Amino acid sequence: MKPASNMNVSAVILAAGFSSRMKKFKPLLSFGGKTMVEKAIELFKENRISDIVVVTGHNAKPLEPFVEKAGAIPVFNHDFKSGMLSSIQKGIKNIGSENHGFFLLPVDIPAIRPSTINLMLRQFQKTRDNVIMPYFDDKPGHPPLIPFGLKTDILDLKNDSTLRDVLWSRDNRITPLKVHDRGILMDADDEKGYEQVCQKILSLHIPDKKECFSIINKALPDKDGIRAHLTDVSFVALKIVTAISCELNADLVLAGALLHDILRIEPNHAQAGAKLLLHLGFSEVSKIVAQHMDITLDLTSPVREKELVYFADKICSEQGIDLDYHKRFKDHLTKSPWAGINISRRYEHTKLIQARIEAAAGKSIKEILSG
Numbered sequence: 001m002k003p004a005s006n007m008n009v010s011a012v013i014l015a016a017g018f019s020s021r022m023k024k025f026k027p028l029l030s031f032g033g034k035t036m037v038e039k040a041i042e043l044f045k046e047n048r049i050s051d052i053v054v055v056t057g058h059n060a061k062p063l064e065p066f067v068e069k070a071g072a073i074p075v076f077n078h079d080f081k082s083g084m085l086s087s088i089q090k091g092i093k094n095i096g097s098e099n100h101g102f103f104l105l106p107v108d109i110p111a112i113r114p115s116t117i118n119l120m121l122r123q124f125q126k127t128r129d130n131v132i133m134p135y136f137d138d139k140p141g142h143p144p145l146i147p148f149g150l151k152t153d154i155l156d157l158k159n160d161s162t163l164r165d166v167l168w169s170r171d172n173r174i175t176p177l178k179v180h181d182r183g184i185l186m187d188a189d190d191e192k193g194y195e196q197v198c199q200k201i202l203s204l205h206i207p208d209k210k211e212c213f214s215i216i217n218k219a220l221p222d223k224d225g226i227r228a229h230l231t232d233v234s235f236v237a238l239k240i241v242t243a244i245s246c247e248l249n250a251d252l253v254l255a256g257a258l259l260h261d262i263l264r265i266e267p268n269h270a271q272a273g274a275k276l277l278l279h280l281g282f283s284e285v286s287k288i289v290a291q292h293m294d295i296t297l298d299l300t301s302p303v304r305e306k307e308l309v310y311f312a313d314k315i316c317s318e319q320g321i322d323l324d325y326h327k328r329f330k331d332h333l334t335k336s337p338w339a340g341i342n343i344s345r346r347y348e349h350t351k352l353i354q355a356r357i358e359a360a361a362g363k364s365i366k367e368i369l370s371g
Helices: 036-044 060-069 084-093 114-125 149-153 189-202 209-219 226-243 250-259 269-279 282-288 305-314 325-335 339-360 367-368
Strands: 009-015 052-056 073-076 099-104 131-136 145-147 174-179
Touching: 009 084, 036 060, 036 099, 036 114, 052 060, 052 084, 052 325, 060 073, 073 145, 084 099, 084 149, 084 250, 099 114, 114 131, 114 145, 114 174, 114 226, 145 149, 226 250, 226 305, 226 339, 226 367, 250 305, 269 282, 282 305, 305 339, 325 339, 339 367
Parallel strands: 009 052, 009 099, 052 073, 131 174
Antiparallel strands: 099 145, 131 145
8 A cells, every 4th residue: 555645744652651560661562573662653654754752751761762763753751650641742742833633652552554544644634624533343442643733722631631531522523434453452551462462463464353354344245145155265265274284374364265255246356355455455465365266376386375265265155165166167167158268267277276285285175174
């Protein structure tokens, strides 16, 4: 996905707290090969946001060099012990006054996709006076994108107030944006949360099962048995993954299987679905979806994820799993002789992939699926 055009948007990252529940200083915890604060800064840098302020407090001295090295500005909040509001106010006092808006992100919510920030920026281009609030499964998350016009209101808040008193008192100025990114709800507030966000970052470029169903629920009407077909294909594909000894990415296979028919109701649905997933930031899944109808095989490499999804799709009919795909291909040829070349090619590819899978697994497809 191409970055949204530069709109002079800032980002404020809150990293002043004591990390009392974690019992370790969260901004400097290892996360995705870097520190947590570096990954938070990188999230905005990848979207061409250069005006980034990191509000420091507790352990400011060891933190500041990491902030500066990552290309952000550390700003010390002398009043950090009073709570988060003072850090929010300190941060927005130090962002560029020429900017249209600003993101607000606690440093312990780092497992957000850059594509989510991109989608929020694109929405903000349409509704610059509104708060853009990301939602996953009807739950609001982080970071909100706040118009600069609310800066004064936030600075006028008293110590016994919260940011919600400004944002949620203006419901008509909140634009909810549905995103397929559970990271907006995931914080590293304690050891368990930290483990979960660390696991999430390992496959950030692939939607997990809940995110896949979020995409399905939005893009694919529940009719004509398409959703049941997706479930069947994912079951078959994962069975094959388990049976094959070579390295395969099971998360990528699951996402490809669940989303291969995401725009089944549209013409040229493979390319349409691939385009949608690329727009959402899932380039690897997009490639699998693009080839689930017509695949390009590399016979010099081991069986790959795209072949599993292609084959699983071909042995799942509208009635469920059906290993007799030979008859169905012959029926297709009889009904659509004008498409004979394409149908024959898909049939040959299906047989070839089956042979490759069985050779890799050391057992038949029937044995794999019954195991």
